[in-house]
Amino acid sequence: PSDSGLRLKVEHIKKYFGTFPAVDDVSFEVRHGEVMAIIGPNGAGKTTVFNVLSGHMKPTSGHIYLDNVDIAGQKPHKVARLGIGRAFQTTNIFPSLTVLENVLSAVHTANRHTYRVWGLSERSVRKEAEHLLSLVNLTEHHGFPAGALSHGDQRALEIALALATSPKVLLLDEPTAGMSPYETQQTVELVRRIVAAQGLTVVLSEHDMEVVFGLADRITVMEAGRVLARGTPQEIRENPAVQRAYLGE
Numbered sequence: 124p125s126d127s128g129l130r131l132k133v134e135h136i137k138k139y140f141g142t143f144p145a146v147d148d149v150s151f152e153v154r155h156g157e158v159m160a161i162i163g164p165n166g167a168g169k170t171t172v173f174n175v176l177s178g179h180m181k182p183t184s185g186h187i188y189l190d191n192v193d194i195a196g197q198k199p200h201k202v203a204r205l206g207i208g209r210a211f212q213t214t215n216i217f218p219s220l221t222v223l224e225n226v227l228s229a230v231h232t233a234n235r236h237t238y239r240v241w242g243l244s245e246r247s248v249r250k251e252a253e254h255l256l257s258l259v260n261l262t263e264h265h266g267f268p269a270g271a272l273s274h275g276d277q278r279a280l281e282i283a284l285a286l287a288t289s290p291k292v293l294l295l296d297e298p299t300a301g302m303s304p305y306e307t308q309q310t311v312e313l314v315r316r317i318v319a320a321q322g323l324t325v326v327l328s329e330h331d332m333e334v335v336f337g338l339a340d341r342i343t344v345m346e347a348g349r350v351l352a353r354g355t356p357q358e359i360r361e362n363p364a365v366q367r368a369y370l371g372e
């Protein structure tokens with residue numbers, strides 16, 4: 124009963140490359156509808172945690188409970204079907220297809236996996252695609268070839284493609300990397316919007332502290348493969364170990 128409200132529970136994850144512990148006994152919890160940011164310097168192990176969460180890497184040991192089902196070590200397509208979506212890890216965009224065609228194709232693919240018997244009607248698929256486009260503010264660009272979008276808009280499209288599978292948890296690797304200040308602000312608003320609209324749970328990694336403090340309900344700080352600190356943005360800001368090791372204050 125103490126676990127009610129928990130969406131994701133990561134327990135004692137280790138990932139060794141040979142004898143090197145890239146992730147060394149990492150645990151954290153994320154509640155329904157929460158935004159959790161994982162921060163830490165380069166080499167801290169953030170990407171490896173994401174790869175383990177999405178099934179792209181098998182953990183050496185540990186458990187990953189999604190709604191109390193241990194998904195650790197499952198293959199990426201299985202993990203995606205169980206409800207963990209990931210944007211930005213690999214680009215799923217078809218550059219010569221239009222923005223709408225990209226989203227339609229993602230909704231079709233998701234639909235094949237989840238509604239085996241009846242399938243959604245063509246009309247519902249289109250409605251869902253249009254809903255996703257409006258959520259990520261790309262309605263006006265629906266007829267553009269996806270490859271012609273700006274960097275920020277391509278990333279918004281990648282989020283729409285990830286949302287097409289109706290994930291319970293969305294993983295966002297460095298969502299604002301390479302973005303202008305304007306695009307960064309748009310992305311912060313986009314993440315807020317999808318969390319509010321879909322009741323989504325989000326785990327993100329991010330270097331930009333303004334983005335982290337603007338979005339995260341809770342923060343996990345990693346250093347050298349381990350958890351250095353965890354807490355609310357307020358607690359992390361005031362944590363002396365974090366200030367010394369990471370924020371450079």
Ligand code: ADP
Nearest residue numbers: 140143145163164165166167168169170171172
């Ligand atoms: P971060 O994303 O926080 O920058 P990473 O998870 O990418 O950190 O890397 C953590 C550590 O693991 C680094 O020291 C990195 O060099 C090492 N590492 C990552 N991937 C591999 C790999 N495939 N083989 C060997 N070492 C790796």
